[in-house]
Amino acid sequence: KAGVTQTPRYLIKTRGQQVTLSCSPISGHRSVSWYQQTPGQGLQFLFEYFSETQRNKGNFPGRFSGRQFSNSRSEMNVSTLELGDSALYLCASSLSPGLAENEQFFGPGTRLTVL
Amino acid sequence: SQKIEQNSEALNIQEGKTATLTCNYTNYSPAYLQWYRQDPGRGPVFLLLIRENEKEKRKERLKVTFDTTLKQSLFHITASQPADSATYLCGVTDSWGKFQFGAGTQVVVTP
Numbered sequence: 001k002a003g004v005t006q007t008p009r010y011l012i013k014t015r016g017q018q019v020t021l022s023c024s025p026i027s028g029h030r031s032v033s034w035y036q037q038t039p040g041q042g043l044q045f046l047f048e049y050f051s052e053t054q055r056n057k058g059n060f061p062g063r064f065s066g067r068q069f070s071n072s073r074s075e076m077n078v079s080t081l082e083l084g085d086s087a088l089y090l091c092a093s094s095l096s097p098g099l100a101e102n103e104q105f106f107g108p109g110t111r112l113t114v115l
Numbered sequence: 116s117q118k119i120e121q122n123s124e125a126l127n128i129q130e131g132k133t134a135t136l137t138c139n140y141t142n143y144s145p146a147y148l149q150w151y152r153q154d155p156g157r158g159p160v161f162l163l164l165i166r167e168n169e170k171e172k173r174k175e176r177l178k179v180t181f182d183t184t185l186k187q188s189l190f191h192i193t194a195s196q197p198a199d200s201a202t203y204l205c206g207v208t209d210s211w212g213k214f215q216f217g218a219g220t221q222v223v224v225t226p
Contacts, residue, residue, distance in 0.1 A: 004158075033214065043159070043204065043216040056213045090158050100147045100208035101166075106158030 001026060004093050004107035012113045018079040021110045025072050025093030032074040033099060034066060037088040037109070046089075049074055050097035078112075086114045117142040117209050121217035128224055134192040136220045138205035141186065145207035148181055148188050153202045153219065162203075163190075195224045 005024045013019050025032050034046040045058040049068035066076040072093075078085055088111050092104035118141040128134045138148070146167050151159035165172045165181045165188065172179045178191040192199050202219040209215055 035216075042218045045213045045215060048212070048214075056211060058213055088156075092158070098208075099212065099214040100145065101164070103149075103161040103164065104159075104214070106160070109156075109158055 004091055004105050006089075006091050006107040006110050008110060009108065010111045010113075012115060013081050014115050015081055015083060017081050018077060019081060019112060020075055020077045021089055021091075021112075023074045023076075023091030023093075023107060025074070025091075026105055029093035029095050029105070030072050031094040031097045031099075031102070032068055032072065033092045033094070033104065034074070034076050035090040035092065036060075037090060038086075043090070046076065048097070048099060055097060081114045083114050086112060088112075117215065119143070119205060119207065119215055119217040121203075121205060122220045123218060125221040125223055128195055128222065130196060130224055130226050132195055134195050134199070134222050134224070136190040136203055136205075136222070138188040138190065138217055139186060140188075140207060143186070143207050143209060144183075147207070148179075149206045150177075150179055150188075150190050151204045151206065151216075153204060159204055159216075192222070195222075197224045197226055200224045 031050045033048040037043045048056040063079045068074045088109045090109045092106045094102040120139045149164045150162045153159040176193045180189045202221045204219040206216040
C-alpha cells in the first residue's frame with residue numbers, strides 16, 4: 001500500500017506570495033491532518049479534516065487555510081507569506097477521525113523556504 | 116495552560132543499555148497517549164499508543180507506561196542499538212481534539 005505522499009517536496013517563495021501544498025492520504029484513509037514543524041516551535045497542529053469537513057483548527061492565523069476533496073486528498077494554502085512561515089509542513093492520514101485514539105501515518109513533508 | 120514536556124537534552128546511551136524517556140503533561144486528561152519516532156528530515160513514525168486504563172504496553176524492545184496520577188508517561192528502549200538513534204515524540208489530544216506533540220527527546224546510541 002502506498003504511503004502518504006506530499007507535493008512538492010521543496011518550495012522556495014518570497015514574502016507576500018501565497019503557496020498551496022498537496023497531500024494524498026493512504027488509500028482508504030479519510031482523515032487528514034496538517035502540522036508545521038520548526039526548530040523553535042516543534043511540531044504544531046494546523047488542522048484536521050474528515051469527509052471534506054474541517055474538524056479542528058490549531059492556533060494559526062487566518063492566512064493558513066485548508067480543504068479536503070471527496071477523494072480525501074487535501075490541500076493547505078498559506079497566503080501573504082512571512083519569513084516565519086519557513087518550515088517543514090507535514091501531512092498525516094488516519095483511517096478514522098479522532099486523533100487521540102488513531103495512529104497517524106505521516107508523509108515526508110514539504111520544506112517551505114520563504115525569502 | 117496545557118503543556119507537554121519532554122527532556123530537551125539529548126540522551127546519550129551506550130549500545131545494549133536501556134534508554135528511558137519521560138513525557139509529562141499538564142492540564143490534560145488524555146484517554147490516550149502516543150509515541151512517535153522521527154528521523155532527521157522525515158515525518159514521524161507511529162510506535163505505540165497506550166490507553167489510560169493500561170498501565171504498561173510493550174512492542175518488541177519498546178515499553179511504555181502511563182501514570183495518570185503522576186501525569187506522566189515513560190518510554191523505554193531496551194537493548195538499545197545505534198539504529199534506535201532518533202528523536203522520540205509523545206503526543207496527546209487536548210480538550211478540543213487537537214493533537215499536541217511534545218518537543219521530543221533526541222536519543223543517540225553509541226556502539
